[in-house]
Amino acid sequence: MPVSAANALRPNDLEAYWMPFTANRAFKQSPRILASAKNMHYFTPDGRAILDGTAGLWCANAGHSRAPIVAAIQAQAAELDFAPPFQFGHPKAFALASRVAALAPADLDHVFFTNSGSEAVDTALKIALAYHNIRGQGARQRLIGRERGYHGVGFGGTAVGGMVANRKVFGNLLAGVDHLPSTYNRAEQAFTKGEPEWGAHLADELEKIVGLHDSSTIAAVIVEPMAGSTGVLPPPKGYLERLRAICDKHGILLIFDEVICGFGRLGHAFAAERYGVVPDMITFAKGVTSGAVPMGGVIVRKPIYDAFMKGPDHAVELFHGYTYSGHPLACAAGLATLDLYVEEDLFARAAKLEPVWADAVHSLKGLPNVLDIRNVGLTAAIDLAGKPDAPGKRGFEAMDHAFHAFDLLVRIAGDSLVLTPPLIVSEAQIGEIVEKTGKAIRAAA
Numbered sequence: 462m463p464v465s466a467a468n469a470l471r472p473n474d475l476e477a478y479w480m481p482f483t484a485n486r487a488f489k490q491s492p493r494i495l496a497s498a499k500n501m502h503y504f505t506p507d508g509r510a511i512l513d514g515t516a517g518l519w520c521a522n523a524g525h526s527r528a529p530i531v532a533a534i535q536a537q538a539a540e541l542d543f544a545p546p547f548q549f550g551h552p553k554a555f556a557l558a559s560r561v562a563a564l565a566p567a568d569l570d571h572v573f574f575t576n577s578g579s580e581a582v583d584t585a586l587k588i589a590l591a592y593h594n595i596r597g598q599g600a601r602q603r604l605i606g607r608e609r610g611y612h613g614v615g616f617g618g619t620a621v622g623g624m625v626a627n628r629k630v631f632g633n634l635l636a637g638v639d640h641l642p643s644t645y646n647r648a649e650q651a652f653t654k655g656e657p658e659w660g661a662h663l664a665d666e667l668e669k670i671v672g673l674h675d676s677s678t679i680a681a682v683i684v685e686p687m688a689g690s691t692g693v694l695p696p697p698k699g700y701l702e703r704l705r706a707i708c709d710k711h712g713i714l715l716i717f718d719e720v721i722c723g724f725g726r727l728g729h730a731f732a733a734e735r736y737g738v739v740p741d742m743i744t745f746a747k748g749v750t751s752g753a754v755p756m757g758g759v760i761v762r763k764p765i766y767d768a769f770m771k772g773p774d775h776a777v778e779l780f781h782g783y784t785y786s787g788h789p790l791a792c793a794a795g796l797a798t799l800d801l802y803v804e805e806d807l808f809a810r811a812a813k814l815e816p817v818w819a820d821a822v823h824s825l826k827g828l829p830n831v832l833d834i835r836n837v838g839l840t841a842a843i844d845l846a847g848k849p850d851a852p853g854k855r856g857f858e859a860m861d862h863a864f865h866a867f868d869l870l871v872r873i874a875g876d877s878l879v880l881t882p883p884l885i886v887s888e889a890q891i892g893e894i895v896e897k898t899g900k901a902i903r904a905a906a
């Protein structure tokens with residue numbers, strides 16, 4: 462028997478797959494396997510319907526396996542499977558870039574495609590460094606992130622990120638990185654609906670960093686408008702405006718990492734629109750294809766793009782890119798997804814549901830161990846008190862109970878439960894998500 466056939470006959474084994482950001486040993490003792498999905502639900506191999514409280518991983522904003530997206534991917538695979546993105550192009554990459562740029566505010570007019578949010582972040586950071594360099598300001602190399610920020614797992618994104626577990630075992634990362642303080646303060650903000658009143662002044666910390674290093678050494682500030690992965694931290698009212706003003710004053714580029722916030726999650730195409738603040742670059746991923754094919758990108762303001770469009774016409778302007786930048790399947794999925802967002806008016810739908818969602822999630826106040834509840838757009842986080850000497854265990858148990866006992870997918874960030882359903886969620890399903898989350902919180906008490 463050929464070796465491959467022998468392998469095919471081996472029983473399914475969970476060991477080979479080293480799962481990302483997962484407690485591998487716990488998972489392999491009690492797996493949570495998702496075999497198929499449709500609209501608001503996942504289905505287990507034994508046919509249980511699991512209500513998706515997290516849009517997969519903040520991705521499936523249009524819901525799962527939507528027919529027009531599936532059809533677009535199938536047709537594209539048959540028509541053009543791959544085209545080299547260096548020196549050649551295919552029509553849908555240009556079409557999608559135009560559509561994404563049209564969704565972005567002001568002169569955010571140019572789109573560089575990547576395959577993930579992490580690549581989008583590292584691309585944006587590199588563009589920022591290169592932009593200053595080609596304008597004769599090569600000393601501007603310092604990058605500023607924020608405590609509790611998440612910008613993916615590349616070396617750049619890890620360095621500007623502010624989640625300690627993601628950083629502490631990976632050495633020195635990038636040199637010359639500083640962090641703004643987190644905008645979260647439980648004593649001042651607990652159980653706020655939407656953006657907290659307290660905290661705009663924390664943007665002024667950027668002035669201190671400028672005072673320490675001088676603006677001539679600082680390339681860019683990167684923040685998530687709403688910090689998602691650390692447990693939904695909406696920006697304090699006025700904070701982003703203040704950050705923009707300080708960046709303008711000192712010639713520092715402002716990057717909004719909208720990998721989570723983009724494509725309707727906060728009730729608008731981008732958080733930049735919700736908050737009326739125009740950054741110099743926006744990173745995106747996830748919702749652009751509703752998660753159906755990996756894709757990410759950076760939207761860049763016109764003066765930045767124009768700064769690169771110099772020199773001989775035949776010369777490459779930016780020595781950066783990925784083999785799969787603007788992959789045909791991703792572009793086809795992206796175009797079909799953006800059509801669905803328009804046809805079903807999903808961004809406005811998210812905005813309309815926000816108050817219903819906010820009331821529903823805040824009804825969990827008073828359950829055992831609930832320390833804070835935050836929400837903005839169609840996102841929410843519920844902080845649970847950790848178990849003494851076992852940080853993260855209560856959150857893990859609540860997530861595990863939600864899946865095994867209550868047929869609900871929730872996400873955890875330490876001891877926080879995070880809810881971010883597809884934007885097609887019905888009001889009845891919001892009620893169901895919250896009811897099941899309450900049961901899981903009680904089960905983990």
Ligand SMILES: Cc1ncc(COP(=O)(O)O)c(C=O)c1O
Nearest residue numbers: 577578579611612613718720721
């Ligand atoms: C704000 C933000 N930036 C970057 C990333 C990284 O994206 P990816 O996992 O696609 O690399 C994420 C992922 O959750 C994110 O939330």
